[in-house]
Amino acid sequence: MKFQGKIDSFAENNLGHGPYIEIPEDVYKELLKTTIDKRVKCTLNNTITVSRAMAPKGNFHYILLNKEVLKEIKINVGDAVLVELQPDESKYGMPISEEMEEVLFSDPDGSNLFHKLTPGVQRTLIHVINKFKSSNLKIERSFVILEHLKKNKGKIDFKLLQEDFKNYRNNMKF
Template structure:
């Protein structure tokens, strides 16, 4: 489904600042039938496709963007963009790197704990790995995440996880 949307930005609120696109009600209702979990793939100006959720705000629904997406789509706040929405059929509602998939496959205990997390927490951890450009670092991050889950018996403490990443990197240095 396609429509023309305007890039807008939330003022300061509990979500913080953020560029977004309002979804027309008719498009939202039609997409909800195709994707009841509200996970979609959004393509802007035929240039960049991102996995997102259709989120509610008052009496409308929107797609939250970020500065990086705006830069890739070569747009700014108040620009009109071509928007294409389609259901996100991926397993996690976001693309997962091959490296993380392999680490999950190679560690059944860690994989079980990972899959017991809520889908949102799974996506957050996948995003942490997806941000890394180096294949080796993606593997390392994936291993550290699963070790963290095992250490905390299936729980996540992001402050401790950040320290776990640092400790692992420091341990690898000579």
């Protein structure tokens, strides 16, 4: 579904602060009929496609963006933008790197624990991996995540996970 939107921004310190696009109510209601968990692929100005959730705020719904997306397509808060939303039918609600898929495939116990996590936590961990450009770092971090899950009986403690990343790196130095 396509519509003309406007980049707006929540004031700092509000829940969900930052740039966003309000979704017209008729578009939101139509997408609700076809999305599983309000996850959509959002294409802006026919240029960039990002996976996002349709989120509520008061009496409207929106797609939260970030400064990197705005910078990539050279738009600012206040600018008009062509928006196309379609249901995100991917397994995780966002793209997963080949490296993380391979690590999951190669570690059935870790993969089993990963797939017992809530979809939101899975997406958060996938995002942690996807932000790296280096294939080696993606593999390393994926491995550390699965080891963290096994060590903590399937639970994620993000503070301890950061320590695990750091400790792994420190133990790899010669």
